[in-house]
Amino acid sequence: MSAATYWYCLRSIIVREGLRFLHQRERFFAALVRPLVWLAIFAVGFRAVLGVSIIPPYETYILYDEYVVPGLVAMIQLFNGMQNSLSMVYDREMGSMRTLLVSPLPRWYLLVAKLLAGVAVSIAQVYVFLGIAWLWGVEPPPLGYLAALPALLLSGLMLGALGLLLSSFVRQLENFAGVMNFVIFPMFFASSALYPLWRIREGSPALYQIAAWNPFTQAVELIRFSLYLRVDVGALLWVVGCLALFLGAAVLAYDPGRGFWARRGGPAEQA
Amino acid sequence: MYDTAIPAEPPPLPAIHGPPALAVEELGHSFGKCVALDRVSFAVAPGGFTMLLGLNGAGKTTLFSLITRLYSNRTGAIHIFGFDLRRQPTRALEQIGVVFQQPTLDVDLTVRQNLRYHGGLHGMSPSDCEARAREELARIGLADRGDDKVRTLSGGQRRRVEIARALLHRPSLLLLDEPTVGLDADSRRHILTHIRALCREQGLAVLWATHLMDEASDEDSVVVLHQGRLRASGTVRTVCAETATASLPAAFAALTTGERPP
Numbered sequence: 001m002s003a004a005t006y007w008y009c010l011r012s013i014i015v016r017e018g019l020r021f022l023h024q025r026e027r028f029f030a031a032l033v034r035p036l037v038w039l040a041i042f043a044v045g046f047r048a049v050l051g052v053s054i055i056p057p058y059e060t061y062i063l064y065d066e067y068v069v070p071g072l073v074a075m076i077q078l079f080n081g082m083q084n085s086l087s088m089v090y091d092r093e094m095g096s097m098r099t100l101l102v103s104p105l106p107r108w109y110l111l112v113a114k115l116l117a118g119v120a121v122s123i124a125q126v127y128v129f130l131g132i133a134w135l136w137g138v139e140p141p142p143l144g145y146l147a148a149l150p151a152l153l154l155s156g157l158m159l160g161a162l163g164l165l166l167s168s169f170v171r172q173l174e175n176f177a178g179v180m181n182f183v184i185f186p187m188f189f190a191s192s193a194l195y196p197l198w199r200i201r202e203g204s205p206a207l208y209q210i211a212a213w214n215p216f217t218q219a220v221e222l223i224r225f226s227l228y229l230r231v232d233v234g235a236l237l238w239v240v241g242c243l244a245l246f247l248g249a250a251v252l253a254y255d256p257g258r259g260f261w262a263r264r265g266g267p268a269e270q271a
Numbered sequence: 272m273y274d275t276a277i278p279a280e281p282p283p284l285p286a287i288h289g290p291p292a293l294a295v296e297e298l299g300h301s302f303g304k305c306v307a308l309d310r311v312s313f314a315v316a317p318g319g320f321t322m323l324l325g326l327n328g329a330g331k332t333t334l335f336s337l338i339t340r341l342y343s344n345r346t347g348a349i350h351i352f353g354f355d356l357r358r359q360p361t362r363a364l365e366q367i368g369v370v371f372q373q374p375t376l377d378v379d380l381t382v383r384q385n386l387r388y389h390g391g392l393h394g395m396s397p398s399d400c401e402a403r404a405r406e407e408l409a410r411i412g413l414a415d416r417g418d419d420k421v422r423t424l425s426g427g428q429r430r431r432v433e434i435a436r437a438l439l440h441r442p443s444l445l446l447l448d449e450p451t452v453g454l455d456a457d458s459r460r461h462i463l464t465h466i467r468a469l470c471r472e473q474g475l476a477v478l479w480a481t482h483l484m485d486e487a488s489d490e491d492s493v494v495v496l497h498q499g500r501l502r503a504s505g506t507v508r509t510v511c512a513e514t515a516t517a518s519l520p521a522a523f524a525a526l527t528t529g530e531r532p533p
Contacts, residue, residue: 001361005394012391016377016384023379095373102339103392104364110392256360262342265302265333 001105009105010113017117031079031125032132035072039133043068046194055196057228069138070224071193073126073148077156078216080122082184084114085163089170108251115164115247119156126152144227151226155219158239161246162215168253168260191217215242290353292317292366292444292476293338298347300333306499307333310347313494313504317352317443318474320467322487324523325496331480332372334496335448338478339369351444365393368437372448376429376436378422382413385421386436393440400439407435411465427458434462438469444476445469451483459486484520493519495526502526 021028047064054061091097100110130145166179190211192200197217201208211217218238225232253259293315300308308330315321325331337344338351340360349356354363376385383404390400408414411431413424421429430450437445447466451459463486469475479486487493493510495503503510503526507519516522 001394004396008391008394008396012388015391016380016388019380019384020377094375095371096375096377098339098341098369098371099375099389100392101341102364102367102369104361105392105394106361256340257343259342261336262300262345263302265307265336265342 006105006109009103009109010116013100013110013113014117014120017114017121021121027083028125031076031083032128034079035076035129036132038072038075039065039068039136039138055198057225057230057232063137065136066138067196068194069130069133069140070227071191071220072133073129073152073223073227074155074159074193074216074220075188076125076129077119077122077152077159077219078184078188080118080125080156081159081161081163082166082179083163084118084160085167085170085179086176088114088164088167089172089176092167093172107254107256111164111251111254112247115157115160118160118163119153122156122160123149123152140227141229144229147229148223148226151222154236154239154243155222158215158219158243158246161243161250164250165246165253168250187214187216190214191220193217193220215239218242289317290350291315292319292352293478294348294350295334295338296348296350298334298337298344298349300337300345308337308344309499311496311499311501312347313501315444315476315478315492317476318470319492320470320477321479321492321494323478323480323494323496324482324484324487325480326482326527328498329496329527330499331496332448333499335369335371335446335480338446339367340364365440366443368440368442368445370430370433370437370445370447370450372450372452374429374433376421376432379420381418381420382408382424382432383417385432386439389436390439395440403439403441404435407438408432411435425458427454427461430454430458430462431465434465438475442475444478447477447479449480449482451481451486484523487519495523497527 043065046068058066088097091100100114101107103110127145166183170176170179188194190207191214192211193216197208197211200211215238218235221232222235222239225235254261256262291314295314296312298308298311299306311330311334313321323331323334336342338349338356340356340363343357349363351363351366354366356363377388380388386404386407387397387400390403391397395403404417405414408417411434413428413431413435416424416428421432424432434447434450445466451462454462466477466479470477487507489507492506493504494501495510503513503522505513511517511519511522514522514525516525
């Protein structure tokens with residue numbers, strides 16, 4: 001197995017993911033409309049309710065619109081991670097995941113390649129959203145767009161790995177609504193995406209603790225700081241740690257010897 | 272005295288060039304308490320055509336999942352051209368092409384995009400992929416459909432594309448899990464003839480799982496699986512002789528009506 005082999009494999013997985021994404025225009029628009037609705041409606045309504053004081057990484061008073069953009073960027077990645085998780089379950093039920101797993105390359109590599117492909121798609125969406133947000137008047141420093149790229153890669157991988165891990169627990173597609181209710185919404189609302197942590201502490205110290213431990217909060221802060229050319233070291237370590245944890249567990253869950261398939265069989269056997 | 276003491280010579284083995292294409296040895300697997308496969312052993316010779324017969328639930332799909340390493344067997348071993356699937360999964364999987372029971376093409380992508388994806392998964396360079404895709408599409412008579420979306424193809428054509436895809440990376444062992452289910456008689460015949468020709472002309476070893484008896488011919492090797500156990504293996508003729516029956520369906524019925532032996 002040469003390096004070229006690995007590269008061709010990764011390339012073809014990314015190309016396929018990109019092609020599939022382009023074919024699902026509704027998915028593209030849904031992915032874009034969701035954060036735009038938040039920005040154009042929710043943020044405008046909230047602007048008057050929620051004053052945001054000067055907190056790092058911001059150096060002046062900012063409008064709520066500006067505060068909420070990094071959170072919405074992370075939301076795009078969260079939804080993408082879950083969307084990929086959903087398509088993993090779907091592919092598993094439909095059997096098309098087998099064409100992936102019959103590749104002679106190591107399975108951990110196939111999973112990472114699949115993750116990277118999903119993240120590539122999510123990053124494309126993020127930049128389109130940031131472009132529209134710029135037109136809306138949210139203008140981080142130009143270099144921030146570049147500095148955010150590694151942060152987006154890490155947070156996208158972390159949320160994607162979480163989705164991958166969840167997909168190994170979800171036996172059937174129908175159970176996926178549970179993931180929405182018990183993962184996406186709590187993760188999103190109990191985080192610093194919509195309101196700063198100090199605001200949450202005023203409301204409820206317990207919720208503050210939850211939000212501070214929430215990996216999604218750390219992803220939001222990592223993106224927020226990088227967009228303003230700062231590094232939040234704590235968030236960085238937290239995101240990298242969670243990525244390692246989720247990815248490690250997902251690789252174990254999909255391992256041929258120890259994973260869930262060996263215990264309960266493929267989709268055809270369950271039928 | 273000396274001449275009578277010579278032990279009977281074992282009959283000469285047929286000339287073997289290297290290890291079998293597929294060797295399944297004492298293979299066992301269970302899900303919880305449910306035993307899906309119980310000490311199954313058989314082999315497929317290089318260039319040989321073997322039919323795997325079994326009713327639904329006989330363990331065919333579990334066997335295929337194990338051979339394609341969707342998950343690993345609990346006991347026993349699988350060797351593919353001598354490579355242990357557990358210890359050298361990469362070398363073993365490189366030799367295999369698979370056509371799964373469920374259709375697995377992306378219907379929104381073109382035929383060529385599907386083939387390219389598969390080639391990439393096997394580490395083929397784009398130019399190699401392109402060349403092989405042309406060859407294989409020509410062979411299945413779909414050379415002019417490469418840029419059409421899979422959605423526009425008939426069921427039989429899709430199956431042929433899946434066979435082309437499975438052969439793209441030049442495997443030496445082709446596994447097909449119920450490849451003709453849901454196809455009309457014409458498409459079934461077409462695919463069976465195609466695979467037999469590949470076997471004859473290219474020395475491809477084939478394991479073909481089915482529950483349709485009429486797909487086997489007298490010269491084929493068959494492996495009969497029932498309730499997770501191997502009930503018979505050999506040529507159709509020997510299996511008929513062993514069960515004292517005149518035809519494969521009768522032999523199969525005789526082998527699969529009995530309850531699981533203690």
